[in-house]
Amino acid sequence: MLRAWTLQTGMEESEWRRLAELTAVKFVPKGTRLIEAGEHVTSGYFCGQGLFRLFYTLEDGQEYNVGFSLENDYVTSYGAMVTGRPSAYTVEAMEDSAVIDISQSALTALTAHSLSWERFIRHCVERLYIRKEERERELLYLSARERYEAFLLKYPGLDRRIPQYHIASYIGVSPVSLSRLLRSKRN
């Protein structure tokens, strides 16, 4: 999948092979935190297998899910990596997972002389940005039911892989409200 993406940027085989030379595969058991809120972030990751959630911990201890990363998607705290500031949120594996660990120095080496890699990274950041815009819009315009449907569309099959309260936290309703909403939907 990563290969398919990079093909779109016209990447040559030799440039593609640089990735394998510069990066490492990392196994992340279920429940492990790949990135902890407050930590400095020096790597971005591509999720080859498994599932992650990205969440903020509010002052009252409640956790607020802002996104998920599934297979063939990247998973990172990109703002923290770019700015050097500590990560504002935590990234946790919800299943046994495997990621490609792309360190900041690997990223610099990949993009140093390669227009294709530079373009590929730009496309990745665009995708991250577009998702933030989408989420902003969803929270402004959609009802809880519509936000649930948007969740199903954005993350196909994820509703069968995670507990319902994690979906409730993502769409911004209480678990009780979500289960009421789903009951009324079936009727």
Place this chain on the structure above:
Amino acid sequence: MLRAWTLQTGMEESEWRRLAELTAVKFVPKGTRLIEAGEHVTSGYFCGQGLFRLFYTLEDGQEYNVGFSLENDYVTSYGAMVTGRPSAYTVEAMEDSAVIDISQSALTALTAHSLSWERFIRHCVERLYIRKEERERELLYLSARERYEAFLLKYPGLDRRIPQYHIASYIGVSPVSLSRLLRSKRN
């Protein structure tokens, strides 16, 4: 300022001159909408002079400001430009303004063979993304007073250039609450 930014990416003089060849300056009188919600977007802009606000129009007709663009900043509906979907928000000049109009085809021409331009655009998208992350965090963690202070820090001097109700709309409180908050701050 744009030149200073591009210098950071190691851009050569000849590459820099391509910008002037491929783009045009556009004057945008106060009150004019540079981008209208629902429109397709085929240009990004760099604000050389003036001031813009970016806002969503809610179902009840209320306007919700999500950001401002001042001098030496870009102003765009980037997600719409990249995806080809209609813009979800409107961009309106709050003062007589002048922008550099960078069409999608100019952008493609600039980045086609230039690592420096490609990198520059990546940095621009990173800035857009980081702002979205920051706003998400501010809305989650900060009180109205702290959001007001964050607004002052992010947009120095802007509080003296726009009506207070536009600031209220940006920090997510009613105009009455904001003026109460500012009164209590002075005492």
